[in-house]
Amino acid sequence: MSAAITLLLLGLALLGAPLFAVIAASALIGFQSSDIDLSVVLIEFYRLAEMPILLAIPLFTFSGYLLSESNAPRRLVHLTGALLGWMPGGLAVVSLVACAIFTAFTGASGVTIVALGALLYPALAQAGYNHRFSLGLITTSGSLGLLFAPSLPLILYGVIAQQLGVGGSITIDDLFLAGILPGLLMVAALSVWSMWVNRGQPLHGFAGTKIGKALREAMWELPLPFIVLGGIYSGYFAVSEAAAVTALYVLVVEVMIHREVRYSDLPRIIRESMVLVGGILVILGVSLASTNYLIDAEVPTRLFDAIREHIKDPLTFLMLLNVFLLILGMMLDIFSALVIMVPLLLPIALGYGINPLHLGIIFLANMQLGYFTPPVGMNLFIASYRFRVPVMQIYHATLPFFFILLLTVLIITYLPALSLYLPGRAGP
Known part of the structure; x- marks a missing residue:
């Protein structure tokens, strides 16, 4: 070209x-x-349609949209508040945990800020938390949770890696396991810092009755993680089957049991969720076709050779990769970044001996950070619009959170065992 x-x-x-x-x-x-022959582009779409795992993307997306339309976010906040609210900085920890769980199911960080921000921001203000701290916390936690199953970006990375056919067998199950410890590290680091900063906040006593009430309210949503993870790792479900069971379960609970989503709302919710899915699949299909051309033209090989001339060791490559991915996360949404860059980066990373599972977690951890990296991180503008606060104020509020998560990204990058320990334990 x-x-x-x-x-x-x-x-x-x-x-x-x-x-x-x-x-x-x-x-x-x-x-x-x-x-x-240009028909090879259409063949890529056909190959994509043949993948059984592809069913998981629309089904998990629909489940996430349904949950965001119901009062499930409010029940999640009440439950985590009852369980964790008695600790120093307990409400801040509640916010982090609730946002991480919600983002794992919705996969879109902007949805988390809009859906949970309306609950958490007034609650933090009423509890006496610093205004700047509260803004930074909610803006940051809006992308927390992308490493937890059934995160749509995790699934999408797995689909792209499988289609490339390099680096051995990469399963979605292993990716779900690989994200657990790095994701917990990020939540734990922010939780410890939030507890330390707010150690002077008045404590609320541990109330068993409050926990019992919150458990009863959320009793129908509580089985969701067990359906997804328990079903997959017990061998009862494949990932696509777990997605179908999750979608049916959420539909029954929110529409028929809680009755918080009306039947008349379902066409709109289906349309909105499938618009997102359609956009992802179209980009994915043409990107796989473009990737085939790049491989035929030996672009990744030439790119690797050029990089290898200047960068000899994997540690330096990983450092530059982090810088590149942070910039990429500021400029592109996570789905576009995945389908464009993974086909180029994966063969290069393999040349440096980097495990594909580890690369996927590094990629998503950086994207998660890029959502609120100044000057153009998407969450900064969503939070500014949502809370009617100047974007410069949001910048300053997120800086402590940014540096803490940057440290965790470096740990995830240079400690591959954090990502590879659980998949290794689950192997034969």
Whole structure:
């Protein structure tokens, strides 16, 4: 592909052309210039449609949208508050845990800020928490949880890695396990810091009756993690089957038992959730076609050789990778970043001996941080709009959280055992 065409496509992307159109154009032009039949693009869509795991994406997305439309977020906050609210800085820890769980199911950090921010921000203010701390906490925790199952970005990374067919067998089950300890590290680090900063807050006594009431309220949502993880790792469900059971369970609970989502709302919720899924799948299909062209043209190999000339050891590569991914997280949404960059980065990382599971966790941990990295992290503007606060004030509020999570990203990067221990234990 000529440099002029490449610059033209980059210009169109910067001017706001749909991303799938730019990627598709690059693939079609590349195949045409190589005298390869353009039907290979359609074949990639067919290959994508044949993947059983693909069913999990729309089903988990629909479940997340249903949960966000109900009062499940309020019940989740009440439950975590009853269990953890008695600790120093307990309400801050409640906010972190509730947001992490909610983001794991919704997969979209902006949804978490909008849905839980309305509950948590007034509660934090009423409890006497510092205004700046509260803003930073909610903005940051809006992306916390992307490493926990059934996070849609985790599934998407697995789909892309499987389609590339490099680095051995990569399963969604292993990715779910790989994200647990790094995700817990991030939540724990922010929780410890929040407890220390707010150690002077008045404590509320441990109330068993309050816990009992919260458990009764959330009794129908409590089985969800056990359905997803327990069903998969006990061998009862495949990931796609667990997604189907989860979607049916959430539908029955929120529509028929709690009756918080009306039947008349279902078409709108289905439409909104499938618009997101459709966008992801279109970008994924054309990206896989583009990836085939790049592999045929040996672009990843040449890129690896060029990088290897200047970077000899894996540690330096990982450091530069973190910097690159942080910048990428500021500029692109996580789904676009995954489908565009994983096909290029995965072969290069394998050349440095980096495990594909570890790379996936590094990638998503950096993307999670990029959501609120100044100056253009998406969560900064969502929080500014949601709480009617100048964006510069949000910048300053998130800085302590940013540096704490940056430290955890470095630990995750340079301690691969954190990501690989549980998948290794689950192996044969």
